[in-house]
Amino acid sequence: MTGEAPFWEKPLHSLDRAEWEALCDGCGKCCLHKVEDADSGEIYPTNVACRLLDVTTARCSDYRHRRAFVPDCLRLTKGNVDDINWLPSSCAYKLRAAGQPLPEWHYLLTGSYQAMIDGGHSVAGRVVSETEAGPLEHHILEEPL
Numbered sequence: 001m002t003g004e005a006p007f008w009e010k011p012l013h014s015l016d017r018a019e020w021e022a023l024c025d026g027c028g029k030c031c032l033h034k035v036e037d038a039d040s041g042e043i044y045p046t047n048v049a050c051r052l053l054d055v056t057t058a059r060c061s062d063y064r065h066r067r068a069f070v071p072d073c074l075r076l077t078k079g080n081v082d083d084i085n086w087l088p089s090s091c092a093y094k095l096r097a098a099g100q101p102l103p104e105w106h107y108l109l110t111g112s113y114q115a116m117i118d119g120g121h122s123v124a125g126r127v128v129s130e131t132e133a134g135p136l137e138h139h140i141l142e143e144p145l
Ligand code: SF4
Pocket: 023, 024, 025, 026, 027, 028, 029, 030, 031, 076, 087, 088, 090, 091, 092, 093
């Protein structure tokens, strides 16, 4: 007899709140600023992080109260995950919403955030805080992190 599938293999709609939160790999890629060209509407990625992001760990320094400090911080839900087109292709929510498996480096599979950082799948140590960055236009990347 086979056991029940782990929650990260179940449909998103069946996850409880704790499982939903745990799905986040903590990559920090959704916490980076983007620059929009006012004329073309084109969006460019940057290496500039939200001021609440700890740039050494890629974790939010006040996740619980983040929207008090950053009102436009994205609140990803089962209802809007399909509508947000700028999430990175590696985002666990985006992958699971599309019925795809988590990447092999996801901490739920390896048990290690550090392995993910060491493998270059997190923004930890690779970005600068908006509190120090200066103009975003000076930090535009050719490819998103
Ligand atoms: S991009 Fe997705 S998996 Fe990565 S931190 Fe943001 S919500 Fe979590």
